[in-house]
Amino acid sequence: xxxxxxxxxxxxxxxxxxxxxxxxxxxxxxxxxxxxxxxxxxxxxxxxxxxxxxxxxxxxxxxxxxxxxxxxxxxxxxxxxxxxxxxxxxxxxxxxxxxxxxxxxxxxxxxxxxxxxxxxxxxxxxxxxxxxxxxxxxxxxxxxxxxxxxxxxxxxxxxxxxxxxxxxxxxxxxxxxxxxxxxxxxxxxxxxxxxxxxxxxxxxxxxxxxxxxxxxxxxxxxxxxxxxxxxxxxxxxxxxxxxxxxxxxxxxxxxxxxxxxxxxxxxxxxxxxxxxxxxxxxxxxxxxxxxxxxxxxxxxxxxxxxxxxxxxxxxxxxxxxxxxxxxxxxxxxxxxxxxxxxxxxxxxxxxxxxxxxxxxxxxxxxxxxxxxxxxxxxxxxxxxxxxxxxxx
Ligand SMILES: *[C@@H]1O[C@H](CO)[C@@H](O)[C@H](O)[C@H]1NC(C)=O
Ligand SMILES: *[C@@H]1O[C@H](CO)[C@@H](O)[C@H](O)[C@H]1NC(C)=O
Ligand SMILES: *[C@@H]1O[C@H](CO)[C@@H](O)[C@H](O)[C@H]1NC(C)=O
Numbered sequence: 001x002x003x004x005x006x007x008x009x010x011x012x013x014x015x016x017x018x019x020x021x022x023x024x025x026x027x028x029x030x031x032x033x034x035x036x037x038x039x040x041x042x043x044x045x046x047x048x049x050x051x052x053x054x055x056x057x058x059x060x061x062x063x064x065x066x067x068x069x070x071x072x073x074x075x076x077x078x079x080x081x082x083x084x085x086x087x088x089x090x091x092x093x094x095x096x097x098x099x100x101x102x103x104x105x106x107x108x109x110x111x112x113x114x115x116x117x118x119x120x121x122x123x124x125x126x127x128x129x130x131x132x133x134x135x136x137x138x139x140x141x142x143x144x145x146x147x148x149x150x151x152x153x154x155x156x157x158x159x160x161x162x163x164x165x166x167x168x169x170x171x172x173x174x175x176x177x178x179x180x181x182x183x184x185x186x187x188x189x190x191x192x193x194x195x196x197x198x199x200x201x202x203x204x205x206x207x208x209x210x211x212x213x214x215x216x217x218x219x220x221x222x223x224x225x226x227x228x229x230x231x232x233x234x235x236x237x238x239x240x241x242x243x244x245x246x247x248x249x250x251x252x253x254x255x256x257x258x259x260x261x262x263x264x265x266x267x268x269x270x271x272x273x274x275x276x277x278x279x280x281x282x283x284x285x286x287x288x289x290x291x292x293x294x295x296x297x298x299x300x301x302x303x304x305x306x307x308x309x310x311x312x313x314x315x316x317x318x319x320x321x322x323x324x325x326x327x328x329x330x331x332x333x334x335x336x337x338x339x340x341x342x343x344x345x346x347x348x349x350x351x352x353x354x355x356x357x358x359x360x361x362x363x364x365x366x367x368x369x370x371x372x373x374x375x376x377x378x379x380x381x382x383x384x385x386x387x388x389x390x391x392x
Pocket of ligand 1 (some may be wrong): 187
């Protein structure tokens with residue numbers, strides 16, 4: 001899309017100027033834990049503004065230890081972008097300090113990698129800002145409702161909020177949150193069901209309004225997304241292509257009965273054998289016979305990114321690298337790295353872009369276009385390219 005290109009071009013020129021953003025890598029814990037405890041409580045439930053910290057000092061001031069203490073959020077906020085501070089020796093020292101645990105003396109390559117990841121964060125947030133300003137102007141002025149934070153998990157010890165996006169690494173994120181919170185010692189010991197059903201994790205909507213507002217204002221808010229069509233295919237394969245005692249009866253039955261002519265009695269009874277095309281027909285039907293589900297709900301609705309303004313926007317496509325970067329930046333225990341467990345149907349091949357193309361080739365161009373329209377905001381907000389040439 002043209003919009004993408006022009007956004008990117010201007011983004012990159014800003015980024016080139018914004019060498020000050022390199023300080024993003026400064027370890028949060030080294031800075032301060034205090035500033036947000038000192039901020040006065042809010043009366044209503046108001047979403048934080050963006051950029052979050054008006055009181056953030058410039059990079060050079062922070063590095064010299066003058067000025068007010070920097071909040072943890074500044075590490076993943078845009079406040080340092082646009083200042084033209086070069087990378088000073090001091091910055092480098094801080095960067096080195098925060099480098100990966102394994103090596104006591106990180107190589108220059110690692111350092112470069114981290115700078116790159118930090119810059120990626122800056123540009124993702126910037127793009128999201130632009131899209132939000134255009135499509136949901138004023139949204140951050142309004143209060144946040146409980147429902148709007150109902151997918152957000154809380155980890156108080158590391159001051160982390162994680163919005164759960166199914167099919168984008170969420171089981172492993174829950175494991176990591178459990179270890180961070182102290183309810184498990186290692187991600188390795190946590191079976192899939194425990195990660196989801198006995199995880200001892202609290203959701204943000206379980207707090208009162210003051211508790212919600214406080215956390216939204218001061219915690220690092222994390223979102224991991226995935227290419228929308230790939231996420232959709234992954235959800236379809238997971239829920240409909242292997243036995244499932246919930247999705248087959250609850251979704252499969254109404255889908256087959258509505259969209260399949262001459263369905264067999266068995267198919268109508270079990271709800272097993274939904275085709276991808278039938279599934280997409282259901283998804284695009286304005287009068288769906290059964291409601292939405294978090295596994296295929298657009299992230300733009302599931303996690304309300306314009307309202308909540310995430311500090312860290314990771315991508316499934318580089319999940320481990322970006323997750324480990326985040327863990328390191330928040331000062332997680334050095335031996336805690338992001339796990340690589342494939343929970344559901346471990347024998348089935350991971351959904352790739354080739355597999356995604358194969359499923360979408362079962363649709364005609366109108367259906368593909370409508371599916372793209374359905375996930376259009378996700379494509380726009382998270383800068384995924386058009387998955388088929390004929391889409392517009
Ligand atoms: C990390 O090290 C600590 C002790 O330093 C230990 O208690 C913990 O189990 C280790 N965690 C993992 C994930 O290995
Ligand atoms: C459904 O069955 C009817 C009658 O047996 C037949 O005429 C029709 O072509 C079938 N439709 C499909 C889509 O198979
Ligand atoms: C594509 O399939 C839909 C049914 O889902 C049909 O209504 C539409 O006419 C088809 N479009 C084209 C271009 O074949």
